[in-house]
Amino acid sequence: MEPVLAILIGVLVAVAVWLMLSRNFVRLLLGFAMLGNAVNLSIFVAGRLTRAAPPLIADGAVAFEGAYANPLPQALVLTAIVIGFGLLAFALVLAWQAHVRLGTVLTDEMRIAEPLPEKKEPAS
């Protein structure tokens, strides 16, 4: 099923990029969450898929008998899911605060750090 999942990941990435290109900060964050899912999934898929064989060693055994899912991508993705969540939650609070302070969720209008240049600046 790996190639099918690869295509699904492509769809998720495309949607994520589309959302992140929006001028609306909320949609940007939705896209961000979507991108996190897509990336996690791609790490998982790149480590190859195994059906119905979780990486759990049976009681009493010291090693797997037969096939088992690759544990390493799972460990990596698990870390990534949690960190992605922390980042998203923080960004959402920022969006909220930005709206309270600036009265907008449109990124074009959030210009405190980089204000629009004066119309005519002396070149020197």
Added chain:
Amino acid sequence: MLSVVLAPFAASLLAPFLVARLGDRAALVLALVPAALFGWALANLGEAYPGRVEATPWVPGLSVPLSFNLDGLSSLFTLLITGIGTLVVLYAGGYLKGHARLGRFFVILFGFMGSMLGVVLSDNVITLFVFWELTSLTSYLLVGFEAQKPEARRSALQALLITGTGGLCLLAGLILLAEAGGSWELSDLALSRSWLQDSPLYVPALILILLGCFTKSAQWPFHSWLPGAMAAPTPVSAYLHSATMVKAGVYLLARLEPALAGSEIWLYSLLVIGAVTMLTGAVFALLETDLKLVLAWTTVSALGTLVFLLAPSDEPSVKAAMAFLLVHALYKGALFMTAGNIDHEAGTRDLTRLSGLARVMPLTFAAAAMASLSMAGLPIGLGWVAKELIGTAKLADDIGFTLTSATIANAMVFAVAGIAALSPYLGKRSEAAEHAHEAPWTMLAGPLVLGALGLVFGMLPQLAADALITPAAAAVLGQKPVLAIAIFKGVDWKFLLTLATFAAGAVIYLLWRRFGAAWRDASAPILARGPDRGYDRLLAGLASFATWLTRLMQPGVLHRYVGASFVVVALIVLASAFRGRFTLAMPSDGGLVVEWAVILLTGAAAIVTALATTRLLAVTALGVVGLGVTMIFMVFSAPDLAITQFMVETLVVVILALVLIRLPGFQLGTPQQRQGPAALLLAVAVGTGTALLLLGVLAEPFDTRLAEWFAAESVPGGQGRNVVNVILVDFRALDTLGEITVVAAAALGGLAAMMRVGRRRADAPPQSNLGEPR
């Protein structure tokens, strides 16, 4: 020789302490350093042919040694640098007496002296380049020494930009030269002409090196920085901007003459640029009233003459070039110092306000007169000898253009010699001359010694020829020339031409006295459009280009940054995807129904998220995507991931809903939020690229070693049977600690932000969006 180059740098470090202790008398002590070096150079004159190379390892990893070569050419320059340097240090002690930054001045001046010695002694091209750039930097600091004056800062920057740009060209040119010539040592390159000039790198190397030399030696159209550099204190003008640094370009041309000369491109670029510079400098000298600027323009003219003389690379021309180089350094150094004396003692250097100084400043006048004899080329000065040689060289070329332009320029220089030496001193005493008085001895020693040397060499020309000019010409030509010089060779048509030049010069001088002001008025509008204006335009253009580029790269608009980042991502993933092999082979077993169902559901939900026009739908669809991913983890044997993803997804939806309810709706149809086809194209490109890249990865054979290692070590090494958990809390425990820290930091940051919002709410409740339509 390394110690010779380093000695001025050592003096540079000591200078502030000496000045702090001795005041301006420190100059007397400091002058001993160049004087000792001068003695060293004199003592080594005998070895000057065929040259002596010494090398000290410097950057062995890059095979760049500090290698130095003392031959006739470097001897001549070393004597000029140290000899004039001694006098300039003395002079500066008087000129800058009591100046608050005298210590700093000497630091830079000695730094320059060491760098300049490095330039003329270096044998390795990289070493040469490093010292070359150091002279540009020290020149920048000296021109801008009176940094409180805006025009000094402008001039300093202009000098640095022009010579610095040339320096970069030079570096590129030298590297090409070394590649083509097969050596990084100038002494080896001098022997490489036969194969060097057949190399395809020859022309680019030559052009780049010429750019470096022409900018440094103020050739047209890069000359505008040199008159500007007159903002520097006069000792600097006498030293850097007439006698030594501006001749670095001429030096390098002469040094590379054995390797590079002989081609048509060399001949004609030097000939034409040299002639244009020579004439430009001479004409402009006649249009100035500031004595220093008059001298600066004649320096430009002289540098043009030198470049011009190096063009044909035959024996008479090279000898003439070396002779003129020596003469010019002597008389121009002296004239600058006398100009400084006038400025210092009479308070102005405006020629229209100066006359009759001869009686109050007799010694200065004597020095100026001696130097002017040399400059004008009258029979008892060394200038006469040089002019004779130049005449021989020109005739040997037998090119009408060179003879004509040289004669015109000579006549004008003759007139300027009169302007510089006669007009401020003769005639009725002007108001400025009333309270002028003679300069102190430190400021007289320099001009008098240099002026007198010009006369001595003029009367005993064979002395200068044997000791200095012939060895230098030998180094340039790669063979030992014979130089026989007579003061008077009989009346031939060359002699008559010289007389005619003198007569023309005298006429120009008289015309200048009469009509000088009218010439200046008439030429002012034309001068306003010279290369100096071009420099301003170029700088302004550069600044607006930088502004434009910054606006383009830093628009301050988030979606443009995001867009630019994704464009790069798209290029990278597409490029990598097409480098690998990939197949679209479907699973051999066709896949389970539940797998297809979950995948299609997730994909559909993703597309719904993209198309959703309300926040509720978008968040719900996003949640479905998350749950779809959870199920994929579930189906493919990752229960730990499924549990985590499920919890996180639930929390995300809850938090999203909590935050979104306080924010306004999408309003996707409005012009501010509309997304165009470009965004769609970009999204599809990144998505396609990622999918292709992943397919390529999947087509590669899988390396299972890590998975097997973790599986084998889990129970014995980590005492756990859930291998994923063992990896997280044992094998990669530090990563997990980092992860926990990040989450904690995010929680604290979010909390702080929310408390801030809460405080703000309490102060002034903002408009609520709760009732806003979706």
